[in-house]
Amino acid sequence: MLLASKLALARAARGGSRRLRRGGTTVPGRVLLRLEPRAIALLGRRLGRGSAVISATNGKTTTAAMIAAIMAHAGVALVHNRAGSNMNWGVATALLDAGHSPAELGLFEVDEAWLAAVARDLEPDVFVLSNLFRDQLDRYGELELLADRWAEVVAERAGRSKFLLNADDPLVADLGRGQAQVTYFGVEDASIASPELQHAADSKRCRNCGAAYAYESAYLAHLGHYRCQSCGRERPRPAVAAERVALHGMTGAEIDLRLREGRLDRLRLPLPGLYNVYNAIAAAAAAVELGASPAAVRAGLEGFAGAFGRVETIAVGGRDLSILLVKNPAGANEVLRTLTLEDGSFDLWLALNDHTADGRDVSWIWDADFELLAGRVHSATCSGTRAEEMALRLKYAGVEAPTAVERDLGRSLDAALAGGDGGALYALPTYTALLELRDLLARRGVAGRWAD
Amino acid sequence: MNEPTLRVCALYPDLMNIYADRGNIAVLRARCLWRGLGFELGSAGLGEPLDPDAHDLFYIGGGQDRDQVSVARDMVATKRAALHAAAEREAVVLAVCGGYQLLGHSYQLGADELPGVGLVDLRTVRTPGPRLIGNCAIECDLGTGPRVLAGFENHGGRTYLGAAAQPLGRVLRGHGNNGSDRTEGARRGNVFGTYLHGPLLPKNHWLADRLIELALGVRLAPLEDSLELAAHESARRAAGL
Numbered sequence: 001m002l003l004a005s006k007l008a009l010a011r012a013a014r015g016g017s018r019r020l021r022r023g024g025t026t027v028p029g030r031v032l033l034r035l036e037p038r039a040i041a042l043l044g045r046r047l048g049r050g051s052a053v054i055s056a057t058n059g060k061t062t063t064a065a066m067i068a069a070i071m072a073h074a075g076v077a078l079v080h081n082r083a084g085s086n087m088n089w090g091v092a093t094a095l096l097d098a099g100h101s102p103a104e105l106g107l108f109e110v111d112e113a114w115l116a117a118v119a120r121d122l123e124p125d126v127f128v129l130s131n132l133f134r135d136q137l138d139r140y141g142e143l144e145l146l147a148d149r150w151a152e153v154v155a156e157r158a159g160r161s162k163f164l165l166n167a168d169d170p171l172v173a174d175l176g177r178g179q180a181q182v183t184y185f186g187v188e189d190a191s192i193a194s195p196e197l198q199h200a201a202d203s204k205r206c207r208n209c210g211a212a213y214a215y216e217s218a219y220l221a222h223l224g225h226y227r228c229q230s231c232g233r234e235r236p237r238p239a240v241a242a243e244r245v246a247l248h249g250m251t252g253a254e255i256d257l258r259l260r261e262g263r264l265d266r267l268r269l270p271l272p273g274l275y276n277v278y279n280a281i282a283a284a285a286a287a288v289e290l291g292a293s294p295a296a297v298r299a300g301l302e303g304f305a306g307a308f309g310r311v312e313t314i315a316v317g318g319r320d321l322s323i324l325l326v327k328n329p330a331g332a333n334e335v336l337r338t339l340t341l342e343d344g345s346f347d348l349w350l351a352l353n354d355h356t357a358d359g360r361d362v363s364w365i366w367d368a369d370f371e372l373l374a375g376r377v378h379s380a381t382c383s384g385t386r387a388e389e390m391a392l393r394l395k396y397a398g399v400e401a402p403t404a405v406e407r408d409l410g411r412s413l414d415a416a417l418a419g420g421d422g423g424a425l426y427a428l429p430t431y432t433a434l435l436e437l438r439d440l441l442a443r444r445g446v447a448g449r450w451a452d
Numbered sequence: 453m454n455e456p457t458l459r460v461c462a463l464y465p466d467l468m469n470i471y472a473d474r475g476n477i478a479v480l481r482a483r484c485l486w487r488g489l490g491f492e493l494g495s496a497g498l499g500e501p502l503d504p505d506a507h508d509l510f511y512i513g514g515g516q517d518r519d520q521v522s523v524a525r526d527m528v529a530t531k532r533a534a535l536h537a538a539a540e541r542e543a544v545v546l547a548v549c550g551g552y553q554l555l556g557h558s559y560q561l562g563a564d565e566l567p568g569v570g571l572v573d574l575r576t577v578r579t580p581g582p583r584l585i586g587n588c589a590i591e592c593d594l595g596t597g598p599r600v601l602a603g604f605e606n607h608g609g610r611t612y613l614g615a616a617a618q619p620l621g622r623v624l625r626g627h628g629n630n631g632s633d634r635t636e637g638a639r640r641g642n643v644f645g646t647y648l649h650g651p652l653l654p655k656n657h658w659l660a661d662r663l664i665e666l667a668l669g670v671r672l673a674p675l676e677d678s679l680e681l682a683a684h685e686s687a688r689r690a691a692g693l
């Protein structure tokens with residue numbers, strides 16, 4: 001069978017795959033790889049600008065989305081597994097869309113355990129490796145073993161790929177020792193460091209000699225400024241660094257970013273937390289390596305609205321609650337289209353707030369295509385400061401489902417969880433409603449405050 | 453007996469649509485269909501002629517500055533006469549935000565002056581100073597007693613009514629036409645202009661019904677409107693009313 005026929009079959013599988021989670025991004029790639037085990041290699045060659053892979057325990061999706069945002073400002077067309085399906089079939093699914101334009105860049109987040117397999121086929125030009133934390137020991141095994149496998153990948157690709165590595169994670173930084181084409185990124189602001197390593201720190205000992213690292217600054221888990229007291233191995237000085245970090249609670253952060261190509265002072269990151277500062281500097285380093293200008297980095301990062309609030313599913317009260325941020329017509333439409341891939345009808349919880357961070361003008365809900373949901377909703381619950389107007393939008397969209405209105409977020413969520421058909425419940429909050437919801441779920445002990 | 457059909461013409465729907473203006477059309481459409489009335493939607497874009505007799509209600513929304521410049525020139529060149537003829541025969545014209553500004557004589561933007569179609573005696577100027585933004589509520593009377601309209605305004609231009617124009621309403625909360633004289637919008641016969649979007653008709657279903665009545669010369673039976681009333685209350689509350 002010709003590759004074109006195999007692609008057609010895999011695309012048909014995508015069309016027929018109607019499950020929201022994994023279904024749309026997993027099945028087509030699985031079909032394709034079944035038909036053509038070398039599909040990633042074959043399709044990867046169609047990428048005129050080559051490809052970059054992003055791997056880490058935390059922040060892959062966000063980092064990849066940030067890079068994508070920067071590259072969009074740089075005018076680069078992307079093939080990107082933006083839905084976060086990051087094993088080889090997810091990459092294969094994304095590659096089904098390769099070759100639409102001659103100068104595409106492949107941008108793939110890759111599960112840390114799949115990095116070797118994907119890299120072997122894809123032969124990426126750029127690796128962005130951000131962190132390794134303890135995670136799902138039953139699947140990934142020990143952290144050191146994972147680091148060993150990453151080291152093999154780097155050795156295999158040495159001289160052919162460029163590596164962007166987190167200087168602050170000793171497990172990751174070690175991968176670049178003795179390599180030529182390495183760019184490090186890191187944080188350099190002692191004012192935000194903890195006096196000692198957090199309890200959760202994983203890699204406290206030197207990979208070279210096994211002695212304990214001494215930390216001058218500990219930023220996050222085992223990320224920081226370290227030096228082996230025995231052999232002297234220490235954190236490499238990064239070319240890309242956040243020299244000043246101001247964390248503004250839930251609303252975001254501001255950093256002074258040093259790049260080889262210049263400085264980006266007072267760079268405002270719309271995502272909260274030091275995790276996202278790391279995601280941003282990784283994205284900045286990668287994007288510059290991929291040809292983006294510092295101005296594009298600023299524009300991409302400051303305007304970033306991507307992965308935060310992407311699909312998250314949390315078990316609450318015996319039900320799967322999937323949370324999808326909606327805050328503008330374009331984003332909401334993507335969410336609504338995703339929902340329409342579900343089989344049958346589903347329960348919906350919508351929270352429309354009009355605080356400053358949401359936009360006080362809620363007219364945008366009339367520009368979003370809620371009509372897509374007509375006939376698909378089993379029951380709807382509307383919440384938030386403008387709950388009634390959200391409910392009205394559903395009525396005029398032809399969503400003929402029983403619709404409850406309760407402005408109070410907690411009460412409305414409880415009602416939504418208790419009602420409906422017991423299947424999947426989709427939560428579509430605006431930004432501040434998402435924060436409220438996450439706080440609520442965190443207080444109830446069913447979710448961390450942040451996904452990444 | 454054949455039920456009448458509301459024939460709506462959206463002016464420049466591809467350019468003058470930034471505040472979810474299609475929500476206004478959606479409400480007109482649904483409230484006609486729910487009553488068994490017909491509904492037809494046409495449009496007239498840049499360079500396209502306008503038949504004043506082919507429609508019962510003409511709608512124009514708001515646009516971005518650059519688009520509004522093209523629309524202003526085109527409207528004067530290709531649609532002014534038709535709009536005047538439509539207003540003469542008491543068809544309904546509803547203009548929101550940017551479209552409202554174009555109903556007047558002119559819109560002064562610094563050294564530039566955009567022409568208006570002169571359907572209503574008003575002028576708009578953009579003076580230094582902040583945009584007038586926020587939730588807004590006004591009181592008006594469209595022949596059925598004093599009612600409240602609630603919505604959201606967001607405009608850089610300040611609109612001043614001439615002696616021959618009457619305001620659509622009196623500002624209860626918000627800025628209104630210019631932030632100083634407490635008037636909002638304008639009315640001349642069945643020509644209505646307002647800065648209130650949000651969109652306007654979803655937040656004020658009573659106005660949608662009133663416009664249908666004026667456009668078709670009918671009296672409408674009420675619908676089950678508890679959700680519409682709740683949404684209206686929500687918009688009023690947002691405006692602090």
